[in-house]
Structures are given as C-alpha cells and as structure tokens.
Amino acid sequence: MLSRNVVYGLLAEFDTADELVHAARQARQDGWRKMDCYTPYPVEEAAEAIGFHRNMVPLVTLLGGITGGALMFWLETWISVQAYPLNIGGRPLFSWPAFIVPAYELTILIAGLSAAFGMLALNGFPTLYHPLFNAPNFRDGATTDKFFLCLEAKDPKFSREETKAYLESFKPVSVVEVEN
Amino acid sequence: MDTNGLKNNPTIDPSTGEYNVIAADQSFRSVTEKITHIVLTPQTPSGWFALFGLAGTGATILVVALTWLFLKGVGIWGVTQPGAWGFAIINFVWWIGIGHAGTLISAILLLFKQRWRNSISRFAEAMTIFAVVCAGMFPVLHLGRPWLGYWLFPYPNSMTIWPQFRSPLMWDVCAVSTYATISTVFWYIGMVPDLGTMRDRAESKAAKYFYGILSLGWRGSARHWMRYETASLLLAGLATPLVLSVHTVISFDFAVAVLPGWHTTIFPPYFVAGAIYSGFAMVLTLAIPLRKFYHLEDLVTERHIDNMGKVMLATGFIVAYGYGMEVFMAWYSASHTEAFMMWNRMFGPMGWSYWVLVTCNLAIPLTTLWSRKLRTSISFMFCLSIVVNAGMWFERFVIVVTSLYRDFLPSSWGTYRATSWDYMTFGGTLGLFTLLFLLFIRFLPMIPMSEIRLLLPGTRIKPHNIASGTTAEEAGD
Numbered sequence: 001m002l003s004r005n006v007v008y009g010l011l012a013e014f015d016t017a018d019e020l021v022h023a024a025r026q027a028r029q030d031g032w033r034k035m036d037c038y039t040p041y042p043v044e045e046a047a048e049a050i051g052f053h054r055n056m057v058p059l060v061t062l063l064g065g066i067t068g069g070a071l072m073f074w075l076e077t078w079i080s081v082q083a084y085p086l087n088i089g090g091r092p093l094f095s096w097p098a099f100i101v102p103a104y105e106l107t108i109l110i111a112g113l114s115a116a117f118g119m120l121a122l123n124g125f126p127t128l129y130h131p132l133f134n135a136p137n138f139r140d141g142a143t144t145d146k147f148f149l150c151l152e153a154k155d156p157k158f159s160r161e162e163t164k165a166y167l168e169s170f171k172p173v174s175v176v177e178v179e180n
Numbered sequence: 181m182d183t184n185g186l187k188n189n190p191t192i193d194p195s196t197g198e199y200n201v202i203a204a205d206q207s208f209r210s211v212t213e214k215i216t217h218i219v220l221t222p223q224t225p226s227g228w229f230a231l232f233g234l235a236g237t238g239a240t241i242l243v244v245a246l247t248w249l250f251l252k253g254v255g256i257w258g259v260t261q262p263g264a265w266g267f268a269i270i271n272f273v274w275w276i277g278i279g280h281a282g283t284l285i286s287a288i289l290l291l292f293k294q295r296w297r298n299s300i301s302r303f304a305e306a307m308t309i310f311a312v313v314c315a316g317m318f319p320v321l322h323l324g325r326p327w328l329g330y331w332l333f334p335y336p337n338s339m340t341i342w343p344q345f346r347s348p349l350m351w352d353v354c355a356v357s358t359y360a361t362i363s364t365v366f367w368y369i370g371m372v373p374d375l376g377t378m379r380d381r382a383e384s385k386a387a388k389y390f391y392g393i394l395s396l397g398w399r400g401s402a403r404h405w406m407r408y409e410t411a412s413l414l415l416a417g418l419a420t421p422l423v424l425s426v427h428t429v430i431s432f433d434f435a436v437a438v439l440p441g442w443h444t445t446i447f448p449p450y451f452v453a454g455a456i457y458s459g460f461a462m463v464l465t466l467a468i469p470l471r472k473f474y475h476l477e478d479l480v481t482e483r484h485i486d487n488m489g490k491v492m493l494a495t496g497f498i499v500a501y502g503y504g505m506e507v508f509m510a511w512y513s514a515s516h517t518e519a520f521m522m523w524n525r526m527f528g529p530m531g532w533s534y535w536v537l538v539t540c541n542l543a544i545p546l547t548t549l550w551s552r553k554l555r556t557s558i559s560f561m562f563c564l565s566i567v568v569n570a571g572m573w574f575e576r577f578v579i580v581v582t583s584l585y586r587d588f589l590p591s592s593w594g595t596y597r598a599t600s601w602d603y604m605t606f607g608g609t610l611g612l613f614t615l616l617f618l619l620f621i622r623f624l625p626m627i628p629m630s631e632i633r634l635l636l637p638g639t640r641i642k643p644h645n646i647a648s649g650t651t652a653e654e655a656g657d
Contacts, residue, residue, distance in 0.1 A: 017641055036402060038402070040400060040630065041373075041630045042405040042409050044406070044409075045641045046405075047405065055406055056407075057411050061414050065418075079345065080344075083340075083342050084341060084342040088344070091346070095346055101432075104425065105355050105358045108418045109357075112361075112418045115411045116368075120396065123407055123408070126397055127397035128392060130397060132399055143398070143400055144209060144380070144381070145212070
C-alpha cells in the first residue's frame with residue numbers, strides 16, 4: 001500500500017486524440033474506474049470513454065435562473081405594493097408587466113453566474129497545485145498539443161509494474177510515474 | 181467575377197469556394213507559439229508604446245474632464261432645456277451598441293456553430309467589456325450627483341425609499357449591469373484553458389505566478405472539459421437573449437416617452453440591428469490593424485473580414501428599414517408634430533446631421549458591401565468601418581438631439597451646442613477604450629487557442645480508430 005501514498009498514478013502520453021480515446025475506452029472496458037484523460041481542447045469522446053456522461057452544470061444553472069427571476073419579481077412586487085407604494089397616473093400598484101423586464105435580467109444574471117461559478121466549483125477550482133504538474137512532460141503538452149491518459153493509484157487494479165506494462169501495450173509516446 | 185483567379189488562390193478552399201478560416205499550414209504547436217509569443221515576449225514592440233502613449237493622453241484628458249465635472253457639475257456640458265440628454269446619452273448608446281457585436285460573435289455565432297468566429301471571439305468580447313466600461317460611465321456622470329449613483333439599486337436604507345420599477349430607466353440599470361457582469365464572466369471563463377497554456381509556456385517567474393493564479397489550476401481533464409463546454413454553451417444561450425434585451429431596454433428609454441421621434445414601436449429591433457452594425461464596424465476597426473501589426477493574417481483571414489462585411493450588409497439593411505419606417509410613420513400617423521419632427525430632422529437647422537448619417541450608414545456601405553472584391557479589400561474595409569462608426573454616432577445624435585430641441589410647443593424650442601468638455605469627455609473615452617484594449621493584447625491571449633485548435637485538421641475523432649480491439653495503426657490512420 002506504500003505505492004498509493006507516493007505515486008499518484010501512471011501517465012501515458014499520446015500524439016493523437018484517436019489513440020487516447022482508444023486507450024481510455026479499452027481501459028474502461030478492462031475494469032479501470034479511477035482514471036482521467038487530459039487534452040488541449042475538448043474531446044467529447046474522451047469523456048464518454050472514461051464513463052463521464054452527465055454533469056450537474058445545467059441543473060445548477062436552472063436553479064440559479066429560477067431563484068434569480070423569482071426573487072427579483074418578488075422584490076419588485078414587495079417594493080411597489082408594500083414597502084414604497086407610488087401612485088403613477090392611477091396605475092395599479094401590482095403592475096406586473098413592468099416587473100417582467102428586471103426579473104428577466106436577473107434570471108439571466110443569476111443563471112449565468114451559477115453556470116460559471118457552478119462549473120468552477122464542480123471542477124474543484126481553484127486548485128493551484130495538482131500532482132500531475134510534477135510529471136516532466138505534462139505541462140509542456142497537456143495544454144498545447146499532447147493527449148494524456150492517467151490511470152490513478154487509487155484504483156484497486158493499480159500496481160506499478162503491471163499497469164505500466166498495460167499502458168505500454170497501447171504504444172504511447174511515453175509512460176511516466178506521477179509522484180503524489 | 182473572375183472564378184479562375186479564385187480557384188487558383190491558395191487562400192480559397194476549392195471544395196466550398198469560400199476563403200479558408202485559417203491558413204492551411206498551421207499545427208497545434210505553431211498556433212500556440214504564435215499566440216503566446218505575442219504576450220510572453222519580453223520585448224514590447226515600440227509601436228505598442230507609441231499607441232499606449234497616445235491612448236494614455238486620451239485617458240488623461242478624460243480624467244481632467246471628469247475632475248472638472250465633479251467639481252463644477254453637469255453645467256459644464258452643453259445639456260440644458262430642452263436638450264437635456266446631449267452627448268452623455270449619445271455616447272452611452274453608441275458605446276453600448278459597439279459592445280453588442282462582441283456578444284453576437286461569442287454567443288449567437290457559437291449557437292449557430294459558425295466556427296469561423298473562433299479566431300475573433302476573444303478580442304471581440306474584450307471590446308464588449310471595454311465598450312461597456314465606457315458606456316456605463318455616462319448615465320452615472322449624467323445623474324448630476326454621480327456619487328449618489330448607488331441609489332439606483334434596491335437596498336434597505338435609512339431614508340426608507342425604494343426605486344421605481346415601472347420606469348425604463350430602472351430596467352436599464354438592471355439590463356446594463358447584468359450585461360457588464362455576464363460579459364466579463366463569459367470572457368474570463370472562456371479564457372481559463374488558454375491561461376493554463378500561458379502558465380505552462382511562461383518563462384519568467386512573475387508570468388508563471390500571474391497566469392498560474394488566473395488559470396485556477398486548469399489541466400485539461402476530460403471531466404473538466406465537459407462541464408466547461410456545458411457551461412460555455414449555457415452562458416452563450418443566456419447571453420443571446422441578454423444582448424437582444426439590452427438594446428431593446430435602452431430603446432425603451434426613448435420609446436416609452438411621448439416625444440415625437442422617440443415614441444415609436446420600431447425602436448427595439450432597429451436599435452438592436454444598429455448596435456450590431458456599429459459593433460461589427462468596431463471589430464473591423466480593431467481587427468484589421470491588429471492582424472497586420474502582429475502578423476496574424478493566418479488566423480484572422482480574409483474569410484473573417486468577408487463574413488463581417490456580410491453581417492454589416494444585413495444589419496445595415498435592417499437599419500435602413502428602421503429609417504424608412506420612421507419617415508413613413510411620420511407621414512402615416514397623420515400627426516403634425518411627428519411630420520414636423522421629421523421635416524425638422526431633415527431640413528431644420530441641424531438637418532446636416534441627418535444627411536451625414538444617411539451618407540455614412542446607408543449610401544456608402546449598402547452600395548459597396550455587395551462586392552466581394554471590396555469586402556476582402558483590407559484597406560477599403562478599414563476605411564468603411566470608420567465611416568460606419570461615425571455614421572452610427574450621428575444616428576444617436578440625430579435621435580437624441582433633433583427630437584429634443586424642437587418638440588410640441590414652439591415656445592419651448594431651443595438648440596443644442598456641445599461644449600469643449602463634452603468633446604473632451606467623448607474623446608477621452610476613446611482614449612480609455614484604446615488603453616484598455618492595448619493592455620489586453622499585451623497581457624492576455626487575444627485569440628482563443630483552445631478553440632483555434634478545433635479548426636485544425638485532425639481534431640475530429642474517427643470512429644473506426646477508437647473502436648476497442650484495434651489500435652490506431654491497424655485501422656490505418
């Protein structure tokens with residue numbers, strides 16, 4: 001069990017997204033669960049390959065939008081009817097059509113902020129340190145032009161030698177050990 | 181048209197007959213190096229410093245003008261009765277209209293899967309934010325007591341008063357502040373993966389820290405990308421109705437009033453189209469010198485200039501319809517104040533401004549933009565973008581001033597004369613805008629690298645290559 005404290009995982013580098021997705025899909029089929037792909041641009045197939053199909057961002061956005069719109073509409077109604085009633089040319093105090101515009105804007109505001117910050121929170125950002133940044137080839141490639149598959153030490157199937165040999169069967173450019 | 185010439189042109193894709201979105205010989209690394217180098221190079225081009233000095237002078241003039249404004253009050257401007265809105269509102273509408281093209285490019289064209297937008301979306305969004313900064317200043321300064329501007333927001337206060345939400349001016353506060361916030365968030369979120377690239381390519385310690393903190397620890401995980409893509413799509417979907425609503429609400433500031441020349445239902449669509457028209461003109465004004473100065477012709481190609489010309493042609497015609505409808509309604513309404521307003525707008529003491537607007541917004545662009553040759557002539561498009569920017573400023577001048585200075589009662593007629601403080605404030609915001617833009621192109625990646633990568637060959641996954649049981653080599657990639 002020592003290795004799990006020292007090693008974060010094994011990182012295989014590929015030149016193309018096709019090779020990465022192929023390897024990730026095979027690893028998933030072979031029972032790997034604790035793994036992730038790292039790509040310089042969004043590769044939908046990579047997420048599918050590691051079994052990540054749904055995310056919570058739409059739900060968070062929906063809840064944010066509903067909350068923003070409802071709260072603003074309630075605030076306008078409360079202000080105009082209760083807190084500070086003004087008679088503007090005899091119009092009803094609860095003049096709801098006029099309240100729609102600010103409620104609409106606040107729906108968008110809170111939904112948009114929920115989408116952005118919800119995404120960041122679900123991704124666990126900010127995380128300025130991550131073990132992968134220790135890998136010598138990761139920082140040069142992962143955000144530029146290389147494709148990485150990381151099989152993590154947390155997975156029960158993980159063993160330093162066997163996993164390394166397993167990853168090498170996909171003919172990657174390199175397989176390196178990532179220190180924790 | 182000379183089709184043979186087009187066929188042999190290497191910048192044209194033979195299968196579609198369209199200009200290539202980006203030049204053919206680019207790779208992931210070459211694109212990344214090209215874009216990051218502009219920012220990470222220790223040598224700042226001397227031209228940048230020259231422009232920075234010029235823009236800085238403009239921004240300093242703005243500071244001087246605003247200081248005097250705070251000391252003396254809005255009386256230093258030309259605003260008075262009956263022309264109570266003047267330059268402040270003209271500039272507000274003009275600037276915020278310019279911003280709209282950025283959101284259109286980054287959100288609406290994203291939803292329509294117009295992938296050519298990728299190279300220009302980042303700096304168009306930056307343009308939006310800086311334009312909104314300039315725009316947002318004016319209504320607050322125009323308040324008279326700008327330091328009490330926060331009274332516009334509903335907050336519990338010891339005076340126990342609350343804003344009046346039936347007023348379009350309150351709608352405006354909600355719309356513009358939401359627009360500024362969402363544009364900034366959308367811009368920053370869109371930049372996070374690129375900031376990760378900047379962090380990984382930075383040489384100096386300061387740059388590593390700066391981009392490291394801004395990138396929040398981005399590492400391109402597949403899970404992160406999926407949430408990121410979902411959030412981007414949702415933000416685009418939210419920004420689209422938002423951008424349409426912002427200029428609609430601004431047009432309500434006018435249209436809800438009973439003043440002849442303002443009280444018309446054509447205003448919302450006509451304002452939105454005008455905003456996009458002037459915004460694309462400003463994108464061209466910025467993009468054309470930028471691509472030349474930083475040698476980005478491979479990334480911002482003739483295709484972009486051509487497409488933006490087409491968008492301007494389309495929105496220009498919507499604007500023309502708006503002008504036509506205003507004239508038609510002045511006659512068809514059978515209201516003599518409306519008819520007089522239109523006559524006065526065209527032939528009154530300030531009639532020249534109407535003809536400047538017709539020349540700059542209709543006569544010149546709508547006759548020339550049909551020609552593909554002119555649309556891809558870089559110097560022509562640059563001059564045209566300046567002409568349209570000026571024309572759209574005059575459109576707002578015409579709407580604000582020629583409607584206000586002669587309304588129903590001849591006894592309340594007056595005139596409008598801008599003071600040198602008005603001109604200094606307007607010129608100063610041009611300086612501030614340029615200054616912010618120069619800082620942006622020096623310190624942040626101005627072209628979205630992660631999106632440009634999607635335009636390169638080989639990014640599409642081939643299903644047979646990833647099927648389990650075969651390797652890429654066996655499948656014959």
